[in-house]
Amino acid sequence: MDNQTTNEKRPVIALTGASGYIGNNLLKKLGKQADIIALSRNGDKYEDSENVTWRSADLFSLKDAEKALEGADYAVYLVHSMMPSAKLTQAKFEDMDLILADNFAQAAKKNGVKQIIYLSGIIPPDADELSRHLRSRLEVEKVLSSYGVPVTTVRAGLIVGPKGSSFPIVKKLVKRLPMMALPKWTRQKTHPIALQDVLHALKGSIGNKKLSGESIDVGGPEIMTYKEMMIDTAEVMGKKRKLLNVPFMTVKLSRLWVSVTTGTPREMVYPLIESLIHPMVANPENMDKDLSYGKISFKEAAKSALEQEEQEKKEKEEQQQKQEKDSSNSSSSSKPVISDVRSVQRVLLPEGKTASWAASRYIDWLEEFGRPLIRTSVDQDRNAKIYMLGKEPLLSLTYSHDRSNESRALFYISGGTFAKREETPGRGRLEFRQIPNSQECIIAIHEYKPSLPWFIYTFTQAKFHLWVMYFFKRHLLKQIKQENQHPKLIIEME
Structure with missing residues (x-):
């Protein structure tokens, strides 16, 4: 995003998932140079600040999406529906993702949004045989582009940060298994990138006319296998782990093994593990010289992620203690569960x-x-x-x-x-x-x-x-x- 002079009107950026892992970190980066419409399903829980206005929005509702994007110049789309969104969800994640993207694209068109920035996954060359997860990511990209608003897609592989999906799974495997049986997919090449480098690419894409209607791949300085990442993660965590390559564990068996071992919901694990049949490496032909090349090494990013996670854990414990103390002095009851x-x-x-x-x-x-x-x-x-x-x-x-x-x-x-x-x-x-x-x-x-x-x-x-x-x-x-x-x-x- 270009720097604004003092005489220019600050751009207004609608940021989906603003209370989430990537969105919250991007919010901190953008707040000094833009006015932010921070969107969340529970936006009413957060307090507005000088440059940030929170709005509650259920993007499954087209009407909500239209209200959410009112006044926005640009919109950052960080939505993914791998986890259930109601008490009972009878739906494939790819169908839910399609509804969300369609609502968002229509709302952007109606509100005159100049550009949508979408964070997706790296799409390997063998596009005819994509996993469900990557096929859905590509479908969302197409739907977002269907109503005439220019879309800039930032495609990343494994994002190394304290939360998210893939890296925490790697960390949990290393933490919980003194000896790890490594299926074939752990030898597949991937292109990890630090969270800060992803944020740099997202921020630099906003208002970037050169990238209007384009997609770029982003990646860190190393191309690695999951096995190599596990070895480096164990070293950063100060743990010694024995690794054993096994040829007989299928992808279906692997996804169950990973889900049970890490305690991660299968709704999240299964699509991710299925995608590991593909090499997730950034294509040099799809890389932008200013935004695509991450500078932070995997080890450095892993160390930072683990330290940040520990700090956030302490802050969360302190906050819970404070809430428990406040609730003991209050007669307010908890919010009832909605059976929807x-x-x-x-x-x-x-x-x-x-x-x-x-x-x-x-x-x-x-x-x-x-x-x-x-x-x-x-x-x-x-x-x-x-x-x-x-x-x-x-x-x-x-x-x-x-x-x-x-x-x-x-x-x-x-x-x-x-x-x-x-x-x-x-x-x-x-x-x-x-x-x-x-x-x-x-x-x-x-x-x-x-x-x-x-x-x-x-x-x-x-x-x-x-x-x-x-x-x-x-x-x-x-x-x-x-x-x-x-x-x-x-x-x-x-």
Whole structure:
């Protein structure tokens, strides 16, 4: 980001994930040269400062995303949805990532944002055989670019810092295993980079016209294997470890082993380990001379990360002690847990059909599929009701005309015996969203609060919904096969 003179208006930068690992560190770096809109799902918990305005935003909501980016000149996108985002999440992370990116890109376009800066992963040359994680990262990059706002993508491999995903896993393996059996993937080449070098690249990309619409790879001064990183990490930690190469441990077995050994949730470990079949090395042809070449060595970065982690641990303990003391003198109770549901599925539409068509077809098909137990009704305003035997609807869906178009059909879950009754209307909604420049469609339920007791719901209605969506997907594929369209995509969707 170019330095601003005293007479120039300070740029306004919207920063997603501002309370997270990378976002919080980037926030500190940008605060002196820009006004920051710090975005977080719990932004209300933080206090504004002279140059930082916190906003709460659930980017699964397009309306929230639009409000979040109001007044922003630039937007930094650091969002990733590998962990569940509701009490019950029935969705693949790649489908959730797609919704988040699509909302963000549309909101950026509506608010006149000049540039989106996106932190992604290094994409190896064999792009036809990418892992789920890297394929999703590339898909997000394309979706962010679909509405005309220039996107600058900073692609990094393993980021060495006190938190995050990959380096803490390496550290935990070294810490907990005196003798480590090393699968084949630990000999794969990767290009670690220090957190500070990544922050330098992100900051330097903001407002950088040379990189508008471009992607760059970034990497540190060393190309290493995971085995070499484990050896160096053990040395920095002052531990002696015996390493044994094993040829028989598959990627599937490795991801389970890593998850159990490190205590890291499988939602995070599995996609990361699957990506290790690829060499994650920065391509010199995709590197920028000013931003791509990290200066900090792996050992130096690892030492700094471990020291910072220890310091943050002490600060967190002190803060918890203070909170416990304050809570003992207060009558305030803890915030209740919200029993909400997010369920996301991806389907393939027939050629020329849209999300709006898919919404209408789904309601009609549901009655055909469930007859004689299930029936549906749709009024002239596209409001729908779903019944099972009785006169009272199971669910009432109110169509949102002002938030819908051919590429998106949005219904609010406004009532029915299966919806929890609330004094004020909730945010529960069902949407059909077409993926830009494709015939794929996302069907998603957000923030739905069921009326059934939670235990019963998870083993009945929740399972039934997945079953229904599976057969609707099959119905659409059958229709496409009859028209002999997209044979390759049909195979992938099946």
